[in-house]
Amino acid sequence: MNIRWKDVNQKKMEVVCRKGVTYLEFPEITATNLVTHGFSTRLGGVSEGIYGTMNLSFTRGDDEGKVRENYRRMASALGICIESIVTSDQTHTTNVRLVRKEDCGSGITKERKFHDVDGLITNVPFVTLVTFYADCVPLYFVDPVHKAIGLSHSGWKGTKDKMGKATVKAMTQAFGTSPRDLIAGIGPSICQECYEVSEDVIKAFSAAFDQKLHPSLFYQKENGKYQLNLWEANRQVLLEAGVTEERIQRPNLCTCCNPDFLYSHRASKGKRGNLGAFLMLK
Numbered sequence: 001m002n003i004r005w006k007d008v009n010q011k012k013m014e015v016v017c018r019k020g021v022t023y024l025e026f027p028e029i030t031a032t033n034l035v036t037h038g039f040s041t042r043l044g045g046v047s048e049g050i051y052g053t054m055n056l057s058f059t060r061g062d063d064e065g066k067v068r069e070n071y072r073r074m075a076s077a078l079g080i081c082i083e084s085i086v087t088s089d090q091t092h093t094t095n096v097r098l099v100r101k102e103d104c105g106s107g108i109t110k111e112r113k114f115h116d117v118d119g120l121i122t123n124v125p126f127v128t129l130v131t132f133y134a135d136c137v138p139l140y141f142v143d144p145v146h147k148a149i150g151l152s153h154s155g156w157k158g159t160k161d162k163m164g165k166a167t168v169k170a171m172t173q174a175f176g177t178s179p180r181d182l183i184a185g186i187g188p189s190i191c192q193e194c195y196e197v198s199e200d201v202i203k204a205f206s207a208a209f210d211q212k213l214h215p216s217l218f219y220q221k222e223n224g225k226y227q228l229n230l231w232e233a234n235r236q237v238l239l240e241a242g243v244t245e246e247r248i249q250r251p252n253l254c255t256c257c258n259p260d261f262l263y264s265h266r267a268s269k270g271k272r273g274n275l276g277a278f279l280m281l282k
Helices: 064-078 156-160 163-175 199-208 211-217 230-241
Strands: 014-018 021-025 035-040 085-087 096-098 119-122 128-133 137-143 148-154 183-186 218-220 226-228 275-281
Touching: 021 064, 035 064, 035 137, 064 275, 096 163, 119 128, 119 163, 128 137, 128 148, 137 163, 137 230, 137 275, 148 156, 148 163, 148 275, 156 163, 156 199, 156 230, 163 230, 183 230, 199 211, 199 218, 199 226, 211 218, 211 230
Parallel strands: 085 128, 096 119
Antiparallel strands: 014 021, 021 035, 035 275, 119 148, 128 275, 137 148, 137 183, 218 226
C-alpha cells in the first residue's frame, strides 16, 4: 500500500498491522502506557464493494453481519472486548457525553440510550470510546494526571463551533483536567488542498476565529471558492482551550489523498464506509 503522507519526513502516526488488520496510532499517546487506541483504515475487514473492507458503519447500507465481523476483527487487533465499546451518535453538534460503565455496548450489542452526541469522555478503565469518520476530524484526548480520556468528532460545523474546546471543558468539569496536562491528537482527515468550500462556510469561520488567523485557515481561489484548513483550525481551537503546543499531535495524513487506504466522502462522492477512532483507558 502506497500511503501519501503530506510530509514523508514528519510522519505523525505509525502504521500498525496486527492479526490481519491495519490501523494507525499516535506514538506520543502510545508512550503514555495509559491507553489502548487506534484509528482504523480500509484494510483487514470483510465488507465488499464500496464498503471494502473494514467498514464500521451500520447505517450506510452494508451487510450488518459483515460490519459486526469487522468490529470483531478490530477489537481483536486492538486487544479490547467488543462488549466494552460505546459509540457516538454524530449529528455535527458540540454535545459531549460522560460515559459510564453501564453505557458499554451502546451502538454495538445494545441500542444507544443517547442521541446527538459527537464527543465522549470517561475515566472508567476498560470502556472503549468509538467515533466515526470519512473526512471529518478525529480529536483524541488523554489526561495522564487524572487518568481520563476523550474522543470527539469535529467536521466543519464542529470545528467552527470549537468542539475541541467543548471537550476540554467537559473533561475539566468532570475530572478536574488541566488543559496543560492533556496530550491531544488530531487524527487523519481531509487536508486543506482537498477541502474546497463555499463562501458561506468561510463567513462562519471568519466570525468564529480571530482575523489574524484567517490567512492560515483559508484562501480564496479564482473560481470564487475557498480552501479550508481544518487541521490548523482544530490546532488553534486546542491552543485556545489551553492545550500546550508541544502536546498537540497533528495527522499529516489526508483521507481524501488516500482513498484506497482510508474512506473519504469527497473522494468517493459519498459512496463509502466509515472509519473508526478507538480509545480505551487501561
